[in-house]
Amino acid sequence: MNAVSPTPTKKYDLSFARWVRDNIDGGDRMNMCMQCGVCSGSCPLSDQMDLGPRKIFMMVRAGMKEAVLKSNSFFQCVSCYNCVVRCPREVPVKYILHGLGRLAIQEGYQDKKDVANARFADAFWWSVTTFGKTDERLVPTLYFFSAGFVEGIKKSLANLKIALGMLKTKRMHIGMPHKTKNRGELKAILEKAVEIQARHEGGA
Amino acid sequence: MGVESQTILVVGGGIAGITAAVEAAETGYEVVLLEKEPSLGGRVTKLNRYFPKLCHPTCGLEINYQRIKKTPRINVMTMSTVAAVSGEKGNFTVSVKRAPRFVNANCTACGECTKATSIEISNDFNYGLDTLKGAYLPHEHAFPMRYVIAPEAIKADGEAIKAACKYDAIDLDDAGETFDLNIGAIIWATGWQPYDANKLTMYGYEMADVINNVEMERLASHDGPTKGKILRPSNGEEPKKIALVQCAGSRDYNHLPYCSRICCLGSLKHAAYIREQYADAEVDIYYIDIRAHDKLESFYVKLKNDPQVNFIKSKPARIEADENGNPVICGEDTISRDVYATPYDLVVLATGMEPSTVCGKPPVEIEEDEYGFLVPKAGEVDGQISAGVASGPLDVSMSVQSATAAALKAIQAVRSNS
Numbered sequence: 001m002n003a004v005s006p007t008p009t010k011k012y013d014l015s016f017a018r019w020v021r022d023n024i025d026g027g028d029r030m031n032m033c034m035q036c037g038v039c040s041g042s043c044p045l046s047d048q049m050d051l052g053p054r055k056i057f058m059m060v061r062a063g064m065k066e067a068v069l070k071s072n073s074f075f076q077c078v079s080c081y082n083c084v085v086r087c088p089r090e091v092p093v094k095y096i097l098h099g100l101g102r103l104a105i106q107e108g109y110q111d112k113k114d115v116a117n118a119r120f121a122d123a124f125w126w127s128v129t130t131f132g133k134t135d136e137r138l139v140p141t142l143y144f145f146s147a148g149f150v151e152g153i154k155k156s157l158a159n160l161k162i163a164l165g166m167l168k169t170k171r172m173h174i175g176m177p178h179k180t181k182n183r184g185e186l187k188a189i190l191e192k193a194v195e196i197q198a199r200h201e202g203g204a
Numbered sequence: 205m206g207v208e209s210q211t212i213l214v215v216g217g218g219i220a221g222i223t224a225a226v227e228a229a230e231t232g233y234e235v236v237l238l239e240k241e242p243s244l245g246g247r248v249t250k251l252n253r254y255f256p257k258l259c260h261p262t263c264g265l266e267i268n269y270q271r272i273k274k275t276p277r278i279n280v281m282t283m284s285t286v287a288a289v290s291g292e293k294g295n296f297t298v299s300v301k302r303a304p305r306f307v308n309a310n311c312t313a314c315g316e317c318t319k320a321t322s323i324e325i326s327n328d329f330n331y332g333l334d335t336l337k338g339a340y341l342p343h344e345h346a347f348p349m350r351y352v353i354a355p356e357a358i359k360a361d362g363e364a365i366k367a368a369c370k371y372d373a374i375d376l377d378d379a380g381e382t383f384d385l386n387i388g389a390i391i392w393a394t395g396w397q398p399y400d401a402n403k404l405t406m407y408g409y410e411m412a413d414v415i416n417n418v419e420m421e422r423l424a425s426h427d428g429p430t431k432g433k434i435l436r437p438s439n440g441e442e443p444k445k446i447a448l449v450q451c452a453g454s455r456d457y458n459h460l461p462y463c464s465r466i467c468c469l470g471s472l473k474h475a476a477y478i479r480e481q482y483a484d485a486e487v488d489i490y491y492i493d494i495r496a497h498d499k500l501e502s503f504y505v506k507l508k509n510d511p512q513v514n515f516i517k518s519k520p521a522r523i524e525a526d527e528n529g530n531p532v533i534c535g536e537d538t539i540s541r542d543v544y545a546t547p548y549d550l551v552v553l554a555t556g557m558e559p560s561t562v563c564g565k566p567p568v569e570i571e572e573d574e575y576g577f578l579v580p581k582a583g584e585v586d587g588q589i590s591a592g593v594a595s596g597p598l599d600v601s602m603s604v605q606s607a608t609a610a611a612l613k614a615i616q617a618v619r620s621n622s
Contacts, residue, residue, distance in 0.1 A: 034455070036492045041521030041535030042406075046543050055541055086406070086521065088456035 005065075008107045014063040024099035026092035033057045039083035039093045049073035053083055053093045056100070069109035074101025075117040112146075119146040129190060132180030136172050137163075208295040209388040210618040211236060212611075215286055215566070218246020219600055220592020221393035222268045223607035228391075228614055229277040236385060237272075238284045242305060243346035244269070246395055250329060250418065252425040252432075254600060255469040256503035258476065261600075262345050269347045282348065287382060289390070289568035293587025293617055296387040304380040306353040310373035313341055313349050320368035321361040325354050327429075330422045333437070334429035339365055344427050388618035389587040391610045392566060392578050396557040396593040399453040399460055407452060407553055408523035412438035414531050416452070416555045417470050424477045434481055436550055438529065443485065443549035446478055447533055449520055450491040454556030462575055464556030465597040468495045471554045472507050479510060487513045488546070490520050490533065518544075523551060557597050584616040 005023070007013050020027040033054070040052035051059070051071045059068045074097050083093035104110045105118055112118045123142035127134045140159065145152030166172035180186060210233060214225045217239030225237040243249075248261045272278050281302065288299040307317075323338030338357025341349070351373075353365060358376060366374040401409035401416045408414050413436050415423070426432035436443050448471040453459040468491070475487045494515070496504035507513050520535040526547055534545045559576045566578070570588050573579045577596045583589035591610035592603040 034492060035538055036451075036519035037517075037536040037538040038519045038521050040538075040541075041518065041543065046536060052536065052541065054536065054538060086458075088451075088458065088519070090457045 005103060005107065007065075011066040012063045013065040016063050016065045016068075017061045020060055020096070020100070024096055024103070026095035027099065029089070029091045030057055030060065030096055032089040033091050034089055036088060038086050038088060039091075042082040042086045043077075044080060044082065045076040045078060048076050053097055056097070057091075060100075066109065068100065069104040069107065071104075073097065074104060075115050077101075113148075116143075116147075119143055122146065127177075129186075131177050132183050132186045133178050135177040136166070138177060209386040210234065210294075211385070211387050212389050212391065212614045212618060213296070213298055213385065213387040214238065214391045214393055214591075216246065216393035216395050216560075216592070216594065217241070217244040217280070217282070218393060218395045218592060218603075219248040219265075219268075220395070220594070220603040220607040220610075221246070221391070222265075222272070223604050224391045224393055224591050224611045224614070225278050226268055226271045226275065227608050227611035229275045230271070231611075231615060232277070233615060233618065234277050234279075236279045236281065236387070238286065238300065239280070239282045240285045240303075241342065242282050242350075242352040243342040243348065244272075244280065244282070245345070245347065247418075248600060249343065249345060250331075250421060250425075252421045252428075252477065253473065255473045256500050258473065265345065265347075272347075280348070283352075283380075286567060289566070293585070293620075294388050296390060296587065298385045298387045298390070299382060300385055301382045302380050304355070304378040305350075306355075306358055306375055306378045307351045308373050308375050309350070310371045311350045312371055312373075313351060314370070315341070315351075316368045316370065317351055317353065317365045317374065320364045321353075321357045323354065323357040323360050325356065330429050331419050333419060333422055389583075389589065389614040390568075391589045391591050391607075391614050392570065392594050393591040393607065393610070394560045394566070394578070394594040396597075397560050397563070399464075399555045399558050401452060401553050401555050403459060404452055404553065404555075406522040407449070407520075408525065408531055408551075409553065411523075411525055411529065411531050411551075412436075413443075413529075413549065414523060414551045414553065416553045417467060417474065418555075420474050420477075420552045424474070434478060434550075441549070442482060443478075444482070445486050445548050446488070446550045446552065447531075447546070447548045448474055448487065448489045448552045448554060449523075449533070450489065450494075450554045451519060452553035452555045454554075455492065460556045460558055460575070462556075462597065463495060465495070466599045467554035467556060469500055469503065469599070471552070472496070472503055474552055475507050475510075475513050479512065485512065488516055488548075489513065490516050490518055490535070492517070492519050557593055559594060561594065583610070584613045584620065587614075587617040589613045589617070 005019050037054050040046045040054045046052050051073050056068055077097050120143045123139045127139045144155035212228045212233050212235050214221045214237045217237055225235045229235040245265050251261045283303040283305050284300050287301040291297045317339035318337045321338045324335040325338050326332045327334050327336045329343045338354040341351050362376050398418045422428040423430050423434050454464040478485050478487050517538050518535045520533045522534050524532045526532050530547050531551045532545050532547045536543050562576050570578050571580050578590035578594050580588050589610045591607040
């Protein structure tokens with residue numbers, strides 16, 4: 001989902017709901033939402049979210065693009081899928097939230113430096129694409145320092161005890177990062193995925 | 205080909221079946237009314253009151269029973285089901301299976317047989333909320349007014365029961381029977397059953413104080429398990445804070461995708477029962493939309509004006525037990541966006557209606573809609589018609605209308621090529 005929504009700077013955009021329907025994964029079922037509140041009620045992080053999925057869907061329909069894309073709700077989601085399985089209207093709530101979260105960063109409504117989840121995702125993705133595995137040292141380090149050098153030192157020191165404990169129990173290794181075999185194949189798979197995604201967006 | 209039979213078979217002796225049978229018979233047609241239970245009345249006779257006027261169903265049923273008694277052309281067969289159907293309009297051969305009642309028409313409903321048995325069975329009339337003796341009258345307004353003996357009571361105390369009866373009404377050798385009827389047209393009025401609340405895994409139906417709406421009707425009925433007093437099933441105390449949860453199963457693709465139509469008014473009626481019995485009780489109604497259509501809206505407005513009845517626009521996400529075992533309803537209030545967790549003394553799940561035929565299809569080909577309701581499109585041509593909730597979720601008055609229409613279609617069917 002790399003397509004840019006038509007009016008990235010407008011506060012209100014009445015075509016936003018239609019755009020979400022056509023471009024966001026699962027957005028075509030958002031019009032089934034009947035505002036019952038089961039998604040936000042089932043969500044284990046609902047009380048941490050400013051809006052919650054139900055209200056976000058209503059606001060998307062109302063064209064409140066800016067207010068929606070400034071919400072913290074997307075990045076609180078832990079993908080537990082409660083909302084997806086409980087929704088009485090089969091709206092894939094989690095997918096839509098993730099799509100909107102990505103849009104929020106892509107269009108600059110939210111800055112990555114304020115969104116820990118997005119920075120963690122970057123670190124995770126870097127490790128997976130580079131080694132084919134998540135490295136238990138590099139991913140946290142990259143994530144800690146993504147918020148700045150001072151913050152990185154602080155977070156690293158705060159987690160030092162855990163790291164030493166993991167070393168002691170052989171949950172963290174010393175030496176080169178572990179890598180998957182045949183990383184060329186992994187690269188080909190990822191390239192294919194990017195190609196498929198581009199094709200989908202081309203058709204949207 | 206001429207019509208061989210003009211007899212109309214009505215399958216199901218609930219309000220729709222009774223109405224269809226009476227309407228057809230009163231215009232001069234022979235009618236056979238089949239009912240699988242020992243007495244007529246179906247779901248309606250288990251209701252405490254009707255909405256919106258809060259009158260008692262016994263009144264309307266009694267009028268219909270009088271009409272049946274005055275119409276010799278209606279043949280009522282209880283404890284009977286359809287085993288097989290063959291043939292076509294005007295010439296169906298319907299095989300009827302009658303289960304043993306062990307009591308013949310000599311019965312005067314004196315009740316001596318009840319005293320002669322010690323066997324206790326689950327009381328289906330009260331949805332299993334209590335038990336009764338194995339020799340029993342189905343309920344006090346039973347039609348026909350005749351006792352039934354459970355097979356387990358016959359096995360245990362058969363001779364004692366027979367000895368206790370002064371009217372020679374006990375037939376220990378009753379083994380039921382299967383016989384064929386020649387029928388011109390069939391009206392399927394097989395009705396509905398409450399959606400199984402155990403399937404709503406997040407709604408804690410296994411808790412004693414979480415009940416469904418049909419059980420609430422029995423709790424409020426004077427001949428119910430609590431003699432009409434609404435009490436907490438867990439400890440028999442008076443509930444002070446009660447929640448009524450709408451759309452428990454209905455309007456949900458995981459359960460019943462359709463709106464069952466009756467539950468909103470049913471729950472408003474339950475709120476009225478509670479407020480009538482307990483002046484200080486508080487009732488919270490959790491809803492998605494209140495669907496009080498047409499003239500029924502005035503009943504909604506009346507309840508809305510009651511300061512002790514609160515309407516909370518939210519479909520609860522789950523119902524949990526607190527440390528004392530009391531139900532706690534959790535979810536998001538969609539007006540305030542607050543996430544709540546509220547404890548209650550009693551929770552009533554407004555479970556929806558599903559067609560009875562989901563548990564046993566009619567032994568014949570008949571068109572169904574995507575939810576399993578019977579919707580034969582050309583009943584007057586094919587001789588098979590559906591009536592009442594067998595045809596879709598309806599309230600009592602709409603069921604009666606649908607049954608009258610079905611009676612007319614059945615008459616058209618049996619007359620069409622005579």
